[in-house]
Amino acid sequence: MGFWDLVFVLFLSWIFYIPRTHQLQTYQTQVLLQLRKHLEYPPQLKGWENYNGDFCAMLLPSSVSITCQNNSVTELKITGDKFAKSSEFTGFSILDRTLSEGFSIDSFVTTLTRLTSLKVVSLVSLGIWGQLPDKIHRLYSLEVLDLSSNFLYGSIPPKISAIQKLQSLTLDGNFFNGTVPDWLNSLANLTILSLKNNQIVGHFPSSLCRIATLTDLALSQNKLSGKLPDLDDLNKLHLLDLRENHFDSQLPRMPKGLVTALLSENSFSGNIPEKFGELTQLRHFDLSYNSLSGTPPSALFSLPKISYLNLASNMLRGSLSSQLRCGDELGFVDISTNRLTGKLPPCLDTSSDKRVVKFSGNCLSVDSLHQHHESYCKEQHMLRRRSRGKERGLIAGVIGGIAILTIVLAFGFVILLRKYHARASMEEHKLPDTVQDNLQTGHSAELLANARLISQAAKAGIEGASSYRLFSLGEIEQATSNFSTLLGEGFMGKVFRGRLADGTDVAIRFVSLFRKYPIQSLKLRLDLLAKLRHPHLVGLLGHCIDGGGQEQFHASRVFLVYEFMPNGSFRTHLAENCLQKALKWSDRLAILIDVAKAVHFLHTGVIPGSFSNRLTTSNILLDEHLIAKLSDYGMSILTEELEKIEGKGESSKAWQKGKLEDDVYNFGFILLEALVGPIAGGKGEAFLLHEMVSFGNQDGQRKIVDPIVLATSSQESLSIVISITSKCISPEAFTHPSFEDVLWNLQYAAQVQASSDADRKSDATSLSS
Structure with a gap:
């Protein structure tokens, strides 16, 4: 090939290379703009619509991060506002906001997976709702996935197991209500698994114990129960967080490299294993609010790196050895509310400012004002402590069942509305008819648009309760004989006795509002208040809004009509x-x-x-x-x-x-x-x-x-x-x-x-x- 032939070939390569690069860049940009549209133009992405430059070089706020390699997006991080500001219509804060009825998580994930080079996806507190679709596995290069603090529900999609490069999976603060997947051990590179604060049920899968790469395991604030298997094979595990579940087994073997273990508010029973005294890396250990018995091992207190040790509210008994030593790093110890006797070891002397020690609620021969008599700790009648695990589990199970039912009904109602507004596009999200048939009607669309998850738990609270109604000011004046009988006066105004036209005795509270409210705002506030129904709440029967002659605009006072309590x-x-x-x-x-x-x-x-x-x-x-x-x-x-x-x-x-x-x-x-x-x-x-x-x-x-x-x-x-x-x-x-x-x-x-x-x-x- 001659010189000019080589030049010609290079020229042609340059011509075809430039458009191809430009096309790839444009395609990625269009996908990002489409994602912004799916997320309903969050304020964090403001200014994108008029930007014509390179998104990879764009100056972004701290809540957004885009990283690129070889003209492809490899990292996408967006953190929304966890707590929305007061709504113009409702006037009260919404704990979380969801995207509108028109949002489709299937379309959103389909768009997201077009960025096939993504290694890191972090979409936190953006109001994303729905069942996470299986097609998320198309992000085959993914190493980090964080979808925390959204409104995702259902089961964790099994096809995530196909993302073989995945190292970190974080789904905290959602409404997942399936079980912990037993296929997670197929993720050979997984180091961080965090599913905190969901509605996950079932047992701790033994397959988790086979994830040799795991360093952080967090399953706290769920509804997990049963036995916790031995975890000593997890050699790289540093963090174990299982707080606020319903585990009721004895404490298992732990990996020796464990640094933080949070096991409080479960129903663990039996003795604290002596082997725990060999956890030389342990710094933070919380076993409080369980049903543990026996005398705590002295070696726990002298672990070389232990700084926080909480054994409170168990049924520990016996005396702590006078020879017990405390580690140099130990700064907080809580052994309160147990059945310990004898003297406090010198290293737990509270006169020292080296560490904080809590020991009230025992039978120790110190500080008698905050200790039980020694006979209290030697009683054979241990009904409370012996039955605590089962009874707490039963109560928590009932509450957990109500919570799960609440979530199902709440999402069912949301989906019913979505079906009404967008029947064709939302068909795939339809809940079973048995759920929809039991939904309570009458919720205002405006309120649902701002507080998507109104609980239906109240529906089961009072069957046959009086229906809620609106009263006119004339009816209020007639019922109270022009406010002649004052029952009392409190922070929220005066309360008068009254009798309705049908003979029902009532108590009517006159509430002076702090400022004039738009009528629409006040109606929505009262709509929410009216739904608080429970057998042990004084029933709210209705209300009357007085606009002071300007009913169509603002209101400065309201009358609340309650059932009378004789x-x-x-x-x-x-x-x-x-x-x-x-x-x-x-x-x-x-x-x-x-x-x-x-x-x-x-x-x-x-x-x-x-x-x-x-x-x-x-x-x-x-x-x-x-x-x-x-x-x-x-x-x-x-x-x-x-x-x-x-x-x-x-x-x-x-x-x-x-x-x-x-x-x-x-x-x-x-x-x-x-x-x-x-x-x-x-x-x-x-x-x-x-x-x-x-x-x-x-x-x-x-x-x-x-x-x-x-x-x-x-x-x-x-x-x-x-x-x-x-x-x-x-x-x-x-x-x-x-x-x-x-x-x-x-x-x-x-x-x-x-x-x-x-x-x-x-x-x-x-x-x-």
Whole structure:
């Protein structure tokens, strides 16, 4: 080939090379723009529509990352806003936003898989909903997949097993409700598996133990149960997070390279294996809130790298060796709420500022104010601890079943709407007819557009409850005889007694709003409030919106019509001095359990949950059968609290957690009043600081506990409630129990009291005979 022939060939190659490169670049760009359209133009991708340059060189916000190699996109990371701002229409925050009815996850994934060179895909908090399709496996080069904090449900698609290069799979914070796949061990390069905070059920698959490359395994906050197999073959495992499940086996063997092990809030039983003292890399170990027994191995405390050791709320017993040594890195130890006896070893001496040590609720010969009598820890009657795993599992199973049913019904309702609006395109997402047939109608489309996952759990709460209706201002005035009978006045306004035209007695709350609301906004708020139905919530029968003569525009006040509760408040009954009329301990427990069930429903039975419910004994009302119902719930929906919090820049997640803890703390004072009688206004904190220590022994209890309670309670039942009360009103919010734990303890205390009452009755019958 001559010189000019070579030049000609090179020239032709250059001509054909340039268009080909340009075509590839254009194709990739068009796919990115199509993905932006599927995601409904999130604010993180603002400005793309007018951009004509190279997306791989584009200046992007911190929430977006695009990496390219050889003119192909290899990494795509987009993080959305986990918490949407207050809606213009609803006026309240939505915990998560979903994409609209027109979104198709099948079309979205089809578009995404056209970027065949992708190695990293991270699409977090973007409101993606639906069942993740099998075609995700077309991303055959994928090494990292993160779809956390979306609304994905169903099972994890099996064809993910075909992505042989996959190293990290993270699907946290979704609604997957299948089982942990048993094909994960076919992913030969998998190092990180994280499925936290879903609705995953079933057992821990033994196939996971064969993933030799695994370094991080996180399955916490699911509904996993049964036996946990030995994990010592996972030689590279550093992080194991199985918190808040229902595992009920003995503790298995652990890999020696483990650094963090979080196993709290399960039902693990048996002794803590001595072999755990050989986990020389262990730094953070949490076994709290299980049913572990025996004496904890001394070697645990002296592990060379251990810095955090939590063994609280188990049934550990025996004495810790006086020769027990603590590792140099150990900064936090919690052995509280067990049945340990004897002295604290010198290295756990709380006078040292080297480490924090918690040891209350045992029978140790130190700090008698916060310890049980030694006989308490040597009792043979261990009903609570022995049955705790099974009973907690049963309660959690029921709650888990309700939660799963809630998810199915909620998604069923969403899909029913989508079928109505886009029948043809959404046919593949249709749920079974048996689900759709049971859906409750009457939800406003506007509310569903902003809060996609309204729970249907309330539907099962009150069968046959009075239907909700709208009242006119004239009907309100006539029912109350022009507001002539005042029942009381609280934070949210005055309450008047009334009688409807059909003879129904009602209580009507007059609420002055903090600002004028658009009528549409207020109607949607009330629409959500009206759906909070539970046997132990005072029934909301309807409302009347008064616009002050401008009904078509704004409203400044609203009247809420509730069922009338003839037996007054819990506080009034607690203040009763007459022995014949005073509530005995078993009656008080029944009322407390009713209210705890209602609050637990408000927190977990509806999405978004209702927090900051202003819990007081005055807001617990009793019907003609002394059945307790909570009033003043859900009032934050009608206030500006959400907007104010967001205006200060706090995250909604922090707000939600704080308000949940507020309810736990306030319920603690309800428990306190049930024990000692009504606490004078403003006295609560002082009482907590100066008098609570009296609960630590029976002499102190006799001085402070209501005599009616002392006369009608068993010591064990009383001790259970005193213990949970102390935890609820602890100044340290991180030590507060969950409402599920509060409810469990109250139900157990009632069971113990019922057994004691039956024994007393039997003894009395025997004596009289």
